[in-house]
Amino acid sequence: MAAAPGATPDSAPAAGAGEVEGERVKPFTPEKAKEIIMSLQQPAIFCNMAFDWPAHHWTAKHLSEVLHDKQIRFRMGMKRTDTVPQFETTCACVEATLEEFLTWNCNQSTISGPFRDYDHSKFWAYADYKYFISLFDDKTDIFQDVIWSDFGFPGRNGRESTLWIGSMGAHTPCHLDSYGCNLVFQVQGRKRWHLFPPEDTPFLYPTRIPYEESSVFSKINVVNPDLKRFPQFCKARRYMVTLKPGQVLFVPRHWWHYVESIDPVTVSINSWIELEEDHQTRVEEAITRMLVCALKTAEDPHNTRAWLNPTEVEETSHEVNCCYLNRAVSALFDYRTSKVVEIQALRTNRDNMKKEGLNVHHHMEMEQIDDQDLLLGTIKQEAASPFGPDLVPVILSSEELPSERRGIFEGDGKDFVGKDGEHPGKLHCTKRQRMMSKNEDVVAEQIASDSSMAPSQTFISTDDLLDCLVNPQVTSIVAQLLIKGRSLWS
Incomplete structure (x- = not known):
């Protein structure tokens, strides 16, 4: 039932080609797009790269017709603004069809069925981390509707992708992905992304509880932080962007992100791209x-x-x-x-x-x-900035997050080009001079400030110990020692 895929990579024009004889073309060849992805050290939005993907039309309504009565697990969270993150371990779950989700999301007061115990005005629902290979196990033709090969990864499609469908307010707690980098295609509705660079990890108070392989969570609700408990967070640099339908967001390796749905229904598709660093x-x-x-x-x-x-x-x-x-x-x-x-x-x-x-x-x-x-295999060379109308950098937020949630309060990047075509807040493709190693002295201070209690309450829990033992910087050192020792034994 999948529509025919879009233009093949070989038919893509050179970067910046624009319109040719009335035919809409893509701004980057697959080779150029991959070069950008593999060299860029900051988040950026690709525009006009997925307009011909059949998945461009995958609204929640369309998907409900494709999946019919298939039961999907939705994570149910509270619409609240306290300072504690809503981890998945604290959320309820509902098994329902997409049609039942859409009916509930219309805010009908007399709703029955699996969502009947969840007041739409108080709860959000999120069908997150839905792997195509499980969701569409009997409709594998649909994998061809997603064409990651346009970004320089031949053969990569929906088989290596994940689907996300949420209601307004649905979100993932702030975390970083241990493996690879991330490409995210926004299909329906808008999502607001809060991103923080890897070198600010000590200021995000990383924790492995709840435990999930490949995810390092932050103890902080980054949209309503408790600065008394987590004072170092004020040093973290927040990059913000609202991702719109048709756009593809690139999230580099180990960038922290908190993602929230800001429209009644959102649909997005992502794929994690493997990197050499993943082996260690x-x-x-x-x-x-x-x-x-x-x-x-x-x-x-x-x-x-x-x-x-x-x-x-x-x-x-x-x-x-x-x-x-x-x-x-x-x-x-x-x-x-x-x-x-x-x-x-x-x-x-x-x-x-x-x-x-x-x-x-x-x-x-x-x-x-x-x-x-x-x-x-290659010698990396300094390259000119790739940014332009079709590649928009995610910039550092200049505004303090208000205590009450706003609507969209950051630009979408369309007016980012300044004098001489430069963006005032952009980073170059080379790595930042300020590396995480220079923040090692902050780790102990961060852990100490987080664990500090009144003398009568001093108690070191298992979680306190784990925060030290499996701090990302500590496990990196342990892994290097283990690998070095194993090399000597061989």
């Missing part, structure tokens, strides 16, 4: 899983609901987690071995070129390529 991250995540599960299970063997995110359905036994850690380390070494083979092949090719006496000047340049450059 899997080891870090395996270490985290082992420690969290061991300590929390020992604390209360019969109650995982309080700390294990509902998305985690795998067994949490120590034996299983040990196997997971060993597999992650083995996979890392297998990956490194394959890269060594690539390096050796490149060196052999270089030596052969020398023997044949081809292009002496080119050989001299190749001699200067170190092993790291060979490992990466």
Whole structure:
């Protein structure tokens, strides 16, 4: 039932091509789009890249007709503005069809069915993290309606995608994704994104409770923060954007984000793009899983609901987690071995070129390529800013978040171009000079301020200990030591 896919990557014009003979064309070739994604170090919005995707027309109403009576799990949350994040462990769940969701979302006072116990004026509903491969298991043709290959990832489509459908107020707590970078296609309604750079991690008070592999949560409700309990948060830099239908948001690796629906119904599709750094991250995540599960299970063997995110359905036994850690380390070494083979092949090719006496000047340049450059396969070069009408940077918010929620109070980027085509708040494609390592002295202060209590209340809980043991910076160091030690044993 899926419509025919849009233009193939080979038919895409060069960057900035614009209109040609009345035919609408895309501003970036797949190769250029991928180059931008792999080099850009800040969030940005791609415009006019998905106008011909069949999924462009996937409204919630359309999807309800496609899925018919299929039961979907909705997370139910309260429309409230207190300072505590609404983690998934505190939300109720409802099994319902999309049609039942849309009926409830019309705010009918005499509603019956699965949503009958949830007053629409007090609750929001969110069908989040719905993997296409499970949702459309009997309609796999629909995978072709999503064309991530337009962004330089051949063959990538709905099979590697996730669907999100929510009512107004539905949101995900502030978190960072451990793996990859993120592309998000907005289909229906608008979503407001609050983003924070990786180097501000100490100011976001990271926690692994509730535990979910690949997600590091913040203890802070970033739209209504408790600055008395979390004073370091005032140092965090907030980038904001309202994502509109047809736009694709790029979220770089390890950028924190809080996402909220600001229209009655929102539909979005995302795909996490794998990166080379994920190989070590899997080891870090395996270490985290082992420690969290061991300590929390020992604390209360019969109650995982309080700390294990509902998305985690795998067994949490120590034996299983040990196997997971060993597999992650083995996979890392297998990956490194394959890269060594690539390096050796490149060196052999270089030596052969020398023997044949081809292009002496080119050989001299190749001699200067170190092993790291060979490992990466390319030499990164400084490039001109890619920003323009079809690639809009997400900029640093200059306004303080008010105590009462506003509507849209940040620009959508359409008027971002200033004098000489430059954006006053943009970052360059190179990494920021201020790296997380310079914030290591903040980690202890952050944890101490979070755990501080009156003398009569001093008590170190399991969660307090885990905040230190599985702090992202700590697990990174432990993983490096573990990998180094394993290398010496080999």
